[in-house]
Amino acid sequence: MARGVGIGYRSQFTNTPELLLQHVDFLEYNQRPNLEAVQADLGPFLGKLPVVIHSINLSLGSVEPPAEQRVEALKRTADFVNASWVSEHLSYSRVGDIEIENFIALPYTDEAIEVASKHILDLQNFLGRPMIMENVTHHITWPVKQYSEAEFIKRVMLSADCGLLLDVTNLYLNSVVHKYDPIEYLKTIPRDRVVQLHLAGHTETDGELVDSHVGGIDPKVMELTEWVMDNTSCDAMIIERDNQLETFNDVLEDVALCRSVYQKYRGAMER
Amino acid sequence: MSLQQIQSLMLNLSIKPQLSNQLFADPSSVQASYDLADHELQAALQLQARDLEAFQTHVALKRLNRLAMPYVTRSLSLFSSSSRARLLREFVTIHEMKQNFWMQNIITFLDFLADKATGDKHGDLQREVIAFEKWVYESCRATDEEVSGTGLRVASRVRVATFQLPGELLIDGKFQEALPELFGTQGFVLAQWNGAEVDLYEIDSGYYDFLKQGIGRMFTSQELLVLAEGIAVRYEERTAHEMIEELYEAGILVTHGKEVKSWLEV
Numbered sequence: 001m002a003r004g005v006g007i008g009y010r011s012q013f014t015n016t017p018e019l020l021l022q023h024v025d026f027l028e029y030n031q032r033p034n035l036e037a038v039q040a041d042l043g044p045f046l047g048k049l050p051v052v053i054h055s056i057n058l059s060l061g062s063v064e065p066p067a068e069q070r071v072e073a074l075k076r077t078a079d080f081v082n083a084s085w086v087s088e089h090l091s092y093s094r095v096g097d098i099e100i101e102n103f104i105a106l107p108y109t110d111e112a113i114e115v116a117s118k119h120i121l122d123l124q125n126f127l128g129r130p131m132i133m134e135n136v137t138h139h140i141t142w143p144v145k146q147y148s149e150a151e152f153i154k155r156v157m158l159s160a161d162c163g164l165l166l167d168v169t170n171l172y173l174n175s176v177v178h179k180y181d182p183i184e185y186l187k188t189i190p191r192d193r194v195v196q197l198h199l200a201g202h203t204e205t206d207g208e209l210v211d212s213h214v215g216g217i218d219p220k221v222m223e224l225t226e227w228v229m230d231n232t233s234c235d236a237m238i239i240e241r242d243n244q245l246e247t248f249n250d251v252l253e254d255v256a257l258c259r260s261v262y263q264k265y266r267g268a269m270e271r
Numbered sequence: 272m273s274l275q276q277i278q279s280l281m282l283n284l285s286i287k288p289q290l291s292n293q294l295f296a297d298p299s300s301v302q303a304s305y306d307l308a309d310h311e312l313q314a315a316l317q318l319q320a321r322d323l324e325a326f327q328t329h330v331a332l333k334r335l336n337r338l339a340m341p342y343v344t345r346s347l348s349l350f351s352s353s354s355r356a357r358l359l360r361e362f363v364t365i366h367e368m369k370q371n372f373w374m375q376n377i378i379t380f381l382d383f384l385a386d387k388a389t390g391d392k393h394g395d396l397q398r399e400v401i402a403f404e405k406w407v408y409e410s411c412r413a414t415d416e417e418v419s420g421t422g423l424r425v426a427s428r429v430r431v432a433t434f435q436l437p438g439e440l441l442i443d444g445k446f447q448e449a450l451p452e453l454f455g456t457q458g459f460v461l462a463q464w465n466g467a468e469v470d471l472y473e474i475d476s477g478y479y480d481f482l483k484q485g486i487g488r489m490f491t492s493q494e495l496l497v498l499a500e501g502i503a504v505r506y507e508e509r510t511a512h513e514m515i516e517e518l519y520e521a522g523i524l525v526t527h528g529k530e531v532k533s534w535l536e537v
Contacts, residue, residue, distance in 0.1 A: 063275045095275075095282045098369045101337055102330050104281055111274045140326045142277055143317035144310075206352045208325075 002026035002050040002084035002196075003235040004269040005258045009041060012245050017044035019248045023255050025269050026050040026084070028196075028238045031057075033073040035080060042081060051081040052196070052236075054088075059099075060119040060133075061092035061106045075127050083129055085195065087165045090116060090133040090156060107142035108152040113159055120160035132163035132195045137170045137211050139177065149174070150188035163195035166228060169202055169240075172221045173209045182224055186231070194232040197225060199258060200240040213242035217254055222261060229265035237262060273311065280305045280315060284323060285330045286368060288360040291323040328356040331363050339373035339380075341468070342408050345444040346384050346401045358387060381405045396454045399434055403441045403460070406432050407471065411464035415487065421528025422489040428464040429523055431474065431482045433457055438473035461523070477506040481514060482523070489527060 004025025007013075013020055020027070027049050032038055042051060055074055058066040078086050091103035106112040116133075124131040135153060147155065157164055166189070175182040199221060201214040217239075228234055239254050262269075283305070284290050294301045294315060302312045335343070347355055362383055366376055373380075381401050388397035410430035418424055434441060438458035440450070459479040461472045474482070481502045490498070499511035509517075518524040 063278060092278055093282075095278045098282045098286060099371075100282065100285055100330050101333050101371060102285065104285070107274065107277055109274070115274055139329060140318065140322045142281070142314065144314040 002052050004237075004266075005255060005262050006049075006052075006236065006238045007248075007251060007255065008054070008238055008240045010241065010245060011041075012250075013248045014041070016248045020045065021048055023248075023252065024049065026052065026236065028052050028054050028087075029077075029081065031055045031074055031077055033070070033077075035073075035076055038077050038080060046081060050084050052238075053078050053081065053083045053086045055086060056089065057093070057099075058088050058119075058123070059092050059094040060088050060123065061090060061104075061112065061116045062094050062119075063115055064095070065119060066123070071123060071126060078127055078129055085130040085132050085163065086123075086127055087132045087134055087196065088120075088123075089136050090153065091136045103136040103138075105136055105138035105141045105149070106152070108145035108147040108149060109142075110146060113152065113155050116156055117160035120156070120162050124160070124162060130163060130195070131160070132165040133157070133160075134165040134167050134198065135170055135174075136167075137173050148180075148185075148188070150185040154188055154190060154193075157190060157193045162193075164189060164193045165196045165198060166194050166234070167198035167200075167211075168221050168224050168228065169198065169200045169211055169217070172218065172224055173202060173211055176209060183227060186224070186227060189232075191232040194228060194234040196236040196238060197228065197234060198238055198240050199225060199254070201244075201254070213240045215241060215244045215250060215254060217257060222257065225258075225261055226265070229261060235266060273308070276305055276307055276311055280307065280311075284318075285326060286363060288324070288327045288364045291318075291320060291327070294318075295320060324356070324360065327360050327363070331359040334368070334371045335359070335373050337371060337373070339377055342377050343380060343384075343404060345441070345446070346381060346397070346404050348444065348446060349397045349400055350384075350387075354387075358384065377408055378405060381408070392451060392454065396436075396451060399436055399454065400441065400446075403432075403434050403436075406430075407462050407469050411462050411469045418487070418489050418527065420489045422491050422526075423495050423524055424489050424527045425482055425486045426463065426523055426525045429482070429486060430462045431459065431479050431486070432462075433459050433479060442471045442473060463523075475506075475508075477502055477508060477514065478518070480505075481518075485524075495524075 006026035006028055007024045008028045027045055029042060029051055031053055058070055060066060089103045091105060093100050093103055106116060120131050120133065171182050171185060199217050201216040202218060203210050203212040203214055237258050239251055239258060241251050244250060298312055298316060350358060362380060381404055385398050385401045388394040411428060415427045435455055436458050437453055437456050438460045440453060441458060441460060459474045459476055461474045463470045481499060484498060495515060496511055499514045503509055503511040503514055515524060
């Protein structure tokens with residue numbers, strides 16, 4: 001079972017598997033439909049590190065069900081790596097023949113809870129593995145809502161019987177942009193549903209906060225992380241890095257930072 | 272409230288900047304097009320125009336970032352942040368993308384940016400950088416003509432070009448404020464498609480002249496040496512042997528066929 005401090009696998013790590021094995025407790029792998037590619041990427045780690053799979057294009061919040069071939073490919077990958085769990089985003093990005101790469105926040109309504117929950121439950125049953133859903137950043141939400149964002153997430157968790165992949169950076173950025181209290185948000189989420197965290201550095205460009213996955217996780221994000229580790233059953237952290245990344249050495253500082261927080265609340269991992 | 276209608280409207284708003292203008296200018300037409308109930312239209316009208324603009328820019332930028340950004344990043348960097356946002360929205364209004372078609376639109380986008388370059392000197396500078404990125408993209412996708420026979424030749428998918436800016440600056444793309452002062456400085460660049468991405472190198476005028484004449488031709492060792500000697504004499508910076516040796520070791524000059532001896536034996 002995945003637990004401890006992990007890293008989102010990136011191609012920049014290909015040549016240094018020994019460093020990953022030395023420094024992280026598990027891997028998060030972004031779903032690729034080609035199983036040979038998965039095997040090539042993860043070969044050095046299978047059987048040595050637990051793996052979780054992160055899916056990005058199922059659009060489980062869309063009214064239309066996810067594309068069958070994508071779901072089947074996801075199951076092949078999850079089975080191949082014996083994933084501890086599979087994650088997706090609590091959002092939508094597809095309708096009819098339109099598909100965008102962005103994750104749009106669902107309207108915080110009963111109908112959206114019902115639609116997303118059905119797709120999550122169906123997928124969870126098909127995969128035969130736990131699903132956890134990620135909170136997304138958003139600059140725009142549907143103006144008419146029945147619930148707060150946190151209450152909406154809570155209801156989906158309970159209705160779909162799934163976990164939460166809490167992206168702490170996303171939570172922090174949303175709380176700043178939309179001016180809400182992130183601790184109140186966290187207090188709304190059932191404590192036993194927070195399964196995994198995403199942590200990443202962010203940037204500010206022309207006054208806009210961007211979840212840019214750079215290095216250097218903000219101290220305010222780490223403060224929230226400490227709250228989560230102190231108040232929930234969460235036992236798994238993933239560092240996400242897509243920029244300012246040439247080799248695994250570039251993430252070592254963030255790994256050490258997360259390791260210190262993890263050990264403070266959960267003790268040292270036996271490795 | 273119908274989730275289907277909301278999702279259809281929001282996804283269309285995300286890729287059609289003109290639709291948000293229509294929403295506020297002529298709401299009833301949007302209501303009819305997207306089959307919105309009155310209360311759904313009223314909710315849509317609560318969306319802020321500036322938030323929708325930011326949303327559309329964000330979607331366009333993220334899609335561009337996905338694959339195509341490395342091919343246009345230098346050109347975009349020459350425009351201010353607000354101009355970039357405006358230009359992106361304008362482009363996706365003209366070239367609607369229901370799926371991510373940015374890779375198929377790179378040349379069209381660079382041409383679009385070149386048309387938007389304004390001001391005499393700054394506009395010339397912008398157009399030169401855009402021309403560079405267009406050259407990088409186009410030249411490295413053009414396949415080589417079949418070359419028969421045996422001998423030495425410039426490696427396949429190698430292109431050279433000259434621009435009115437230093438090659439190193441164009442390659443790095445880290446444009447500083449000194450950029451306008453450097454405009455007019457002739458720079459020479461070599462590009463080679465390595466199968467996954469474009470490798471770029473700054474070269475000097477000697478190598479540029481040599482490669483410009485050599486690309487697409489097959490040489491015997493002697494013919495190559497004659498060509499190199501003519502250029503080496505002209506520039507007096509290196510011997511013909513040094514020039515060929517450097518290119519050979521870098522894999523820019525390659526042997527073709529089985530007969531060829533090492534050029535060092537010439």
